[in-house]
Amino acid sequence: MPLSAVDRPQLLPPLAPDEWPQEIPVIVVGGGPVGMSCALLLAQRGVEVLLVERRDFEFRLPRAHLLNVRTMEIFHTMGVADDIYRMGPDHDRWHKVAWYTSVDARTPYEGLKIGEVPAWGGGDDRERYAQASPRRYANLPQIRLDPLIHAHASAALPGRLRGGQEVRGIGQDEHGVSVTIVDLESGAIREQRAKYAIFADGGRTSNDLLEVEFDGVTAIRNVTTYHVSSDLSMWSEPDAILAHFVHPSGHGRRMGTMQAIGPINYSRDSEEWLVGVAGWMLEGDPEDHATHDRAIRRLLNLADDHPLEIHSINAWTYNGAVAQKYRAGRAFLAGDAAHRHPPTGGLGLNGGIQDAANLAWKLGAVLDGRAPESLLDSYQQERRPVAAYYTAHSLENANRHPPIAEALGFSDAATVEDEHRSLDVFLGTGPEPEAMRERVRTAVAANAFDFSQLNVEAGYHYSAGALLPDNSPLPEGYESPIVFQPVSRPGHHIPHAWLRRSNGGTEADPVSTVDLVAHEGFTLFVGDEASDTWRRAVDGVETTLPITVVSIPHSEDAWAAVREVDSSGAILVRPDWMVAWRVLESPPDLRTALQDAIDLILRGGARPAEDPADPFVERIRVAAERIAGLEIRR
Ligand SMILES: Cc1cc2nc3c(=O)[nH]c(=O)nc-3n(C[C@H](O)[C@H](O)[C@H](O)COP(=O)(O)OP(=O)(O)OC[C@H]3O[C@@H](n4cnc5c(N)ncnc54)[C@H](O)[C@@H]3O)c2cc1C
Structure with missing residues (x-):
């Protein structure tokens, strides 16, 4: 049930450019995709947010483009998913990744195809991906995605997304934060009060201000990416839109990538491209345009007179780093501010949007006075291990080339x-x-571990946090990045099943269990035979958060195949689709069982003896060393 800012009645009066709120519930620092998503998701819960960004809201870098199914579920509730699908490639042929020596086959060793793998839910993976989510994988570069999120966030928070404002300091007391903001045009300095701050600033300021230490390794490899226009239709590849290059002159080292980014054709006829070149290939002064032009031509084997226009240049480094703390008092880190890893796997932005969804419902509930403050500690407990997992996996993906x-x-x-x-x-x-x-x-x-990594994207789980583990074993084959199994185990995403006859579904227009999860409070999935009993238990529970009961008839086979609880059991789901608690069959005292569960969940659950992030931190170190070892050759 999408609840977009556009559908929701406008609650906030517009704020004029020279007006600043006295105190605001939440200030978000950073107007990248994660900051803007935090702002929009909170606004959809009726929370007033002020977002400050040091730049303008012109989005100039293509950067991320892969939007996995869990992210698309969040974008669906934010109201941006339909536009993403409409603006991205509409054909099937972008679900493939290929390796080439270069693009222009001007000699027998150039433009040579080395191999290919299906990717992002394409080919034989189509069915498998469709079983994980009602949403499809999407592909839209940030240069087009960020303006969409910005438009929706601005509509929900009129006058509250402010560009040209740089945060330089933060103070905290028991009631809130005071954030020091400098207006970069006038130099004016203001102290903005807020109850909470979210730093989605890519870590540029927050990491020093909040004294955040990182696990992992930084500056492992230099890469420069270019947004270019060029006619590359000589490329012999009919289907893939992403190429990795392996060329004799690289002597085994990573060289670069090329990716079609439309906006009209996402194929070898693409009007624009994102080209990534390994740092070691840049020869000459990086301030000199010719250095970059030469590097791109070398990677793609383009003739000197082949038209090539460079729109933007973005130098960045491979990092494998995860913040040791996601929370410093009343300030939280989200997105790249909390975790930074290479784009091999496309998990950076996706992980950041999932941070936003995790934090938004918790902050909303605490600000409403409906959940205790301790619920906010579960944000780090849940998200840090996933970020450590994603970081290790992304580095390992880089090592598969x-x-x-x-x-x-x-x-x-x-x-x-x-x-x-x-x-x-x-x-x-x-x-x-x-x-x-x-x-x-x-x-x-x-490389299927990267490009068919459905279990990494859709099957990640929380082992501790705002949930009650039931000590059932992890699904068989869980270690595989590929093998995804829908489970209703606490800490996992609710299984997706199309309901054809109940809850508004019809044979022609089925409804997914994912779309039945309420945007606020908890959703209790029960079988229809036990639903009256469960409804009575829900009525007796003392909680300020609403509990929506979804009763599903026994005859819904798709749900019966994945729910794992029997017809008298129940599954309690949070607004971010994660299962918080389940009972396989009806306990003797339903009301007490449910009450105890909700109380514990809202307190943020129990702390595990060992940090679930630890094993991944070790994997990060090993993978990063391997990349660095390859970099220093020659
Ligand atoms: C070439 C490339 C390809 C990628 N591909 C993918 C992909 O396919 N899928 C994927 O998931 N990820 C990918 N990523 C990663 C993805 O781009 C990042 O993870 C994502 O942009 C992080 O978003 P963010 O909002 O956390 O941070 P950012 O996008 O870095 O935004 C932070 C914002 O904070 C602002 N800011 C900083 N300091 C301050 C301050 N003191 N005051 C006010 N504002 C401040 C900055 O100006 C900036 O606008 C890719 C990255 C690169 C470089």
């Missing part, structure tokens, strides 16, 4: 001539070439 070059015989020790001979073998006939192609196929196929 060098074996392709190795399988092709590209290495530090080989000369370009040796490597051309290797490519001759790759293209040849007979047992030796076939054996080499098999090795290359295996190395390419290992």
Whole structure:
């Protein structure tokens, strides 16, 4: 049930540009996708928010583009999903990633296809992805996504998204925060009071202000990405929109990527492209335009006179870092401010939007006086281990590329001539070439852990926080990034099932269990035979948060196949779709069981003896060392 700012009656009177609120419930620092999503999700709960951003709201960098199904569920409730689907590629052919030596096949070793994998729910993965969510995977670069979120957030918070405002300090007391904001045009300084602050500033200011230490490694590798226009229709690839390049001149090192970003054609006829070039390939003064032009031409093998227009240049580094604390008193970190890792896996923005959804319902409930303050501690308990997992996995994804070059015989020790001979073998006939192609196929196929990582995207879970673990085992095969199994185990996302006959669903127009989760309070999923008993229990529970009972008939087979509780059991779901509690079958005293569960959940649950992030922190270290080891060769 989407509840967008646009659908919701306007609650807030507009604020004139020279008007500032005395005290505001929440101030958000940073107008990137995560900050704006925090603001919009809170506004949809009736919370007034002021968002300050040091730049203007012109979004110039394409950056993230992959929006996974869990993120699209959140965007659906924010009212932006339909526009994302409409503006992104509308054909099926973008669900593929390919490896090439370069683009323009002006010699036999250039423009050569090395391999491909299906990606992001395409090909044989279509059915599997459809089982995880009612929403489809989407693809829209931030240069077009951020303005959409901005439009919706501005409509929900008229006059409360302020550009040209830089936060330089924060003080805290028991009632709230005082944030020091500098107007970058006039130099005027103001102290803004708020009950809570969310720093979604990419970490640029908050990490020092709040003295945040990080687990992991920073500055592992330099990359420069370019937003360019060029006619690359000579590319022989008919289907993929993302290419990774492995070329003899790289001697096994990562070289770069290229990705079609439309806006009309998302194919080799794309009008615009995002090109990423490894730092080691930049030769010359980085302030000189020619340095960048040369690097792009080298990566793609473009002739010197081939038209190429560079719109923007963005230098960034690979990091593998997760904040040790997500909360400092009344200030919270979200998005890149709390976790930074390479885009291999496309989990940065997605993880940040999921931070926003996790924090928004909790802050909304605490600000309303409907939940105790301690609920807010569960934000770190839940999100930090997921960020550590995503960081480790993203770094490991980056390490799945060098074996392709190795399988092709590209290495530090080989000369370009040796490597051309290797490519001759790759293209040849007979047992030796076939054996080499098999090795290359295996190395390419290992990247399914990145591009078919449904379990990472849709199956992540919280082992502690605002939930009651039931000590059931994790689903079989859970360690696999690929194998996703819908489960109703506490800490996991509610299973998606299409209901065809109940809760408004019809044979022609089914409704998903995901869309039946209430935006505020808890939702209790029960079987229809036990629903009266459960409704009586709900009526007897003392809580200020609403509990919506969803009763599903036994005959709904799709739900019966995934709910895991019997017809007398129940599943309690939070507004961010995570299961907080379940009973497999009806307990003797339903009301007391439900009351105890809700009380514990709202207190933020029990603290685990061991930090669930620890094993991932070790994986981050190992993966980062491997990347760094490759970087220092030659
Ligand atoms: C090339 C590339 C490709 C990527 N691809 C993907 C992908 O496919 N999928 C994915 O999920 N992620 C991807 N990412 C990562 C993604 O871009 C980031 O994770 C995401 O932008 C983080 O959003 P954010 O809002 O947390 O931070 P940011 O986008 O960094 O926004 C922070 C904002 O805070 C503002 N700010 C900073 N300090 C202050 C201050 N003191 N006062 C006021 N304002 C301040 C900044 O100006 C900025 O606008 C990619 C990144 C890159 C570089």
